[in-house]
Amino acid sequence: MTIGSHADFFAGHPVVEVPADGPLPTVDEPTAWRIAVTDWDRGVEHQPSPEFREAFDRFLDRAGESVEALVIGSWGYAAFNVAPIAQLCEAAPRLPNLKALFLGDIGSEECEISWMRVGDVSPLLTAYPGLEVLRVRGGEDFRFTPVRHERLRQLEVESGGLPAEFVRAVLDSELPALDELELWLGTPDYGGETTVADLAPLLAGERFPALRRLGLCNSEIADDIAEALAAAPVVKRLEALDLSLGTLGDRGALALAGGQPLTHLAKLDLSHHYASEATVAAVRAALPGVWVDLSDPQEEEVYEGETYRYTTVSE
Template sequence: MISELQHEFHGLPVVEFPVDTDPAPVPGPVAWRISVPTYDAPTTWPEAFEKFRATVDPAGVQAIVVGGWSDPYERSSAPVVEALVAAAGELTALRAVFLGDMTAEDCEISWITQSDITALLSAFPRLERLGVRGGNKLALTPVRHETLHSLVIESGGLPAEVVRAVAASDLPGLTELELWLGAADYGADSSVEDLAPILSGDKLPRLTRLALSDSEYQDEIAAAVATAPILPRLHALDLSKGVLRDAGAAALLAGQPLTHLESLDLHHNYLSDDMRARVRAALEPSGVRLDLDPGDADEYEYDSTVYRSVAVAE
């Protein structure tokens, strides 16, 4: 569940573009949020974007946050992507795009219908930051992109094809990669084997922050990360929001040293108190910032089966 819209993006304050009125002057550069109601919208997102292009000098736009579009639970983001790509020649300063900045009230994350986002990377070769919310119908073809620094995909169920496409992409400038893998009931069908090219680090020579989170196989991810070639290069590691149990944490502690990390985020976990104490004892003396908060992680038994859930699914 995503409860709040973004207030800052790409280091800039997010300002809502007023679709129905003229925008007030804004001091300095901003990240423009362009959105229409997701229910009973009086206009389409491409129509709102046309007004934006006619009102704001496109050549000065550094960041765009795409909010809701008409009926995102039924209609994909394809027209949004097409509109942005068509305007690439005008958006010469655009360096950051977020696609799908919606709360659960707008549309539950696993209901957001996305589309093929490859064209955004192809049309904007100087893009530095790309964020996407929603994995339903999301598609990506492996790409090479020289300047992308941050790629974040928030999902309640990320298709394996997208995970493999990210892993196969050549992103020499990427410093931050964040994937919310999600739950099988909401379309997640990747495996730890799909993450192997990411963990090798061969195509991610500058990566310093890695988040592989919100996964039902978080223990396997933790074990794979523990021996991964990319681990010594990382400054921040995020394995939060998933079904992380003592076995995964023990594997992480038994692998390569973690004391070089600036931060380790394991919040929303199923660790025992003893295991949390072991993690703290191993890493806090070295100054690693830890988040071991179990949050609302809760397991229950039904018909002799124990159920545990990720933090973000529907």
């Protein structure tokens, strides 16, 4: 399954599209501006899109100083044009009030997530020391470098296959204000080779002292992660735990239900799962008072004697 729509809300604000021409729409509430340029010209492969650069510069001229939340959609054809990270970093003096940034609000009809050519996203944090929310989506050449940032509260990384090097770099970062972390780990078919061992510093509670919501989503190893979380020290200080979009089955769900107490959680999201009805009932019974999301049950597929489970987002 792939991503079929754009964000309607981001960082608590409604998303408003920047028109290609003419004035910006009049808004009477805080807004997340979305800018996108769909350009199928492949003559500038692996280079930034000149059309996006021009459109973004025009937008900054009109609204730069007032922008608090920004959504970047297609930056040309994302499989050929590289993400405009350098341009966004250069634009920091023109976006002095930016608090929230979403890079990669691109549906599968525009470009499959595994094809999106992004690059190293960590310079965005260096360029914007006041940033509080960063959401990034990508697949091809998707990288992160360890960084220190004092104000980032929420980091979401969406991928059909997140490289282990990316995950380790995030966990090596110093993010003292981070209270929400969501990582879409994906599948090995698309570069998602993160293991439970790679997550060890996070699960041990050694990273991000302010963390209260943890999402390890869209993962082919959801059962392994759930078994590790059943005894992981980090869980004791969480308010919400999210293992949605992945391949969680009876093994992982029962490990959570039978492991350390989870009744302190406000929410446990296990949606898009492969657990049986009996296991679903057991999990609910073990967690009275916790909002447990076990929606979107899936059925395993059997082909030539092999059993298959699928994450929600892969290509």
